[in-house]
Amino acid sequence: MIETAGETGTAPPRLHVSTAEIDDPGPLEALLPPDGALAWVRRGDGMVAWGEADRYKPTSIADAEEWWSGLSRDVVVTDALDDPPAGAGLLAFGSFVFDPDSAGRSTLVVPSTVVGRRDGRAWLTRVTAGPEPVAPPVPTATVPPRAPRGLRWSAGTLSPEAWQDAVSEAVRRIGTGALDKVVLARDVVATAEDEIDPRWLVGRLADRYASCWTYLVDGLVGATPEMLVRRQGGLVTSRVLAGTIRRSAGGDADLNLAAALARSSKDLEEHEYAVASVARALAPSCSAVHVPDAPYVLELPNVLHLATDVTAVARPGATALGLAAALHPSAAVCGTPTDVARTLIPALEHLDRERYAGPVGWVDAAGDGEWAIALRCGQVEETDARRIRLFAGCGIVAGSDPAAELAESAAKLLPMREALGDLPLPVATPAP
Numbered sequence: 001m002i003e004t005a006g007e008t009g010t011a012p013p014r015l016h017v018s019t020a021e022i023d024d025p026g027p028l029e030a031l032l033p034p035d036g037a038l039a040w041v042r043r044g045d046g047m048v049a050w051g052e053a054d055r056y057k058p059t060s061i062a063d064a065e066e067w068w069s070g071l072s073r074d075v076v077v078t079d080a081l082d083d084p085p086a087g088a089g090l091l092a093f094g095s096f097v098f099d100p101d102s103a104g105r106s107t108l109v110v111p112s113t114v115v116g117r118r119d120g121r122a123w124l125t126r127v128t129a130g131p132e133p134v135a136p137p138v139p140t141a142t143v144p145p146r147a148p149r150g151l152r153w154s155a156g157t158l159s160p161e162a163w164q165d166a167v168s169e170a171v172r173r174i175g176t177g178a179l180d181k182v183v184l185a186r187d188v189v190a191t192a193e194d195e196i197d198p199r200w201l202v203g204r205l206a207d208r209y210a211s212c213w214t215y216l217v218d219g220l221v222g223a224t225p226e227m228l229v230r231r232q233g234g235l236v237t238s239r240v241l242a243g244t245i246r247r248s249a250g251g252d253a254d255l256n257l258a259a260a261l262a263r264s265s266k267d268l269e270e271h272e273y274a275v276a277s278v279a280r281a282l283a284p285s286c287s288a289v290h291v292p293d294a295p296y297v298l299e300l301p302n303v304l305h306l307a308t309d310v311t312a313v314a315r316p317g318a319t320a321l322g323l324a325a326a327l328h329p330s331a332a333v334c335g336t337p338t339d340v341a342r343t344l345i346p347a348l349e350h351l352d353r354e355r356y357a358g359p360v361g362w363v364d365a366a367g368d369g370e371w372a373i374a375l376r377c378g379q380v381e382e383t384d385a386r387r388i389r390l391f392a393g394c395g396i397v398a399g400s401d402p403a404a405e406l407a408e409s410a411a412k413l414l415p416m417r418e419a420l421g422d423l424p425l426p427v428a429t430p431a432p
């Protein structure tokens with residue numbers, strides 16, 4: 001018999017984890033129940049989850065790492081896969097506030113049911129407070145999600161004009177030599193007639209932005225193209241994005257835009273700051289940090305980004321969460337120098353970013369995991385689920401033009417607006 005700490009009456013019961021290979025379950029997001037849905041999907045693979053075996057409100061990423069290493073060390077694994085794909089077994093989903101002073105809450109959830117698929121293998125993980133007698137069948141969502149209806153838009157914290165003034169002020173400060181780059185974000189609010197079902201948004205985002213990581217954690221839903229850090233075994237990768245152009249109708253026009261982006265000194269400069277901040281942050285906990293000589297152009301349906309994939313080898317003990325703690329906030333969402341940008345951001349934005357621009361992802365018992373930057377997202381409001389707040393930001397450098405930055409922020413809002421059904425796919429319309 002397996003003895004659990006809970007039987008002593010002094011400690012919570014140890015969690016029991018069992019994972020079994022299952023037949024291909026079809027589209028993962030279609031399995032999600034209406035309540036407590038968690039998702040992490042890309043190109044059809046990934047994990048969807050629900051139920052809560054445990055939950056923690058970390059005060060920082062380091063605090064989350066400590067809690068998680070304690071919990072995951074103490075579980076009883078009753079069944080596991082041979083040569084498991086990444087994510088098959090005990091894991092926690094999480095997301096963290098951008099700014100520790102935010103009124104928002106960082107969160108780590110250990111789901112009681114996870115269904116995953118990777119590299120042609122599918123699995124079901126159950127996490128329970130005692131031995132689970134029989135693995136339950138894969139559930140299917142009984143209530144399919146409905147599209148939001150009757151959307152109304154309202155300005156967020158700053159009007160578009162006031163936000164452009166903030167960009168001008170940032171350019172002025174950069175001109176004085178106070179800093180090199182600062183990322184300024186804005187928000188807009190959509191209100192629907194009924195409660196917004198985030199599963200609807202997950203399905204739409206995963207379809208249209210298949211190359212992005214589509215995520216859902218406690219009402220924060222989005223599809224991000226930017227991987228802060230992935231650790232798989234010893235290998236560490238980070239996809240850095242900075243430098244953006246809004247896409248046109250496609251074809252030759254887009255090829256010309258891509259060429260212009262790859263030559264733009266403003267965008268290359270902005271990109272270099274972001275790559276340098278990632279390479280610097282990885283150096284103490286990794287060896288063999290490799291930064292390619294030049295960025296490539298990442299094509300998404302709404303924008304083109306300058307992108308660099310940095311690779312490294314993790315030193316012993318450098319977990320995915322530990323690496324995320326070292327990397328956040330990178331210059332892609334904060335600025336250069338970090339401390340100056342960090343102070344300037346709230347002063348100019350007047351916005352509580354909450355979990356936008358913070359790390360979002362998952363971690364397993366071995367410390368492997370994926371932590372992306374929560375971009376191209378919205379937060380369904382906890383107190384009124386008919387409302388969702390969307391966020392988008394832009395890197396401001398010496399050559400930035402406020403009107404062009406506003407247009408760029410509008411392009412970054414498109415994925416969520418399309419997912420909400422505000423726009424017919426794939427045509428772009430002016431910012432709300």
Ligand SMILES: C=C(O[C@@H]1C=C(C(=O)O)C=C[C@H]1O)C(=O)O
Nearest residue numbers: 241242243244332392393394395
């Ligand atoms: C801040 C955002 O995006 C970041 C800023 C970018 C830029 O300024 O070019 C590009 C990608 C992201 O690193 C956002 O999408 O909200």
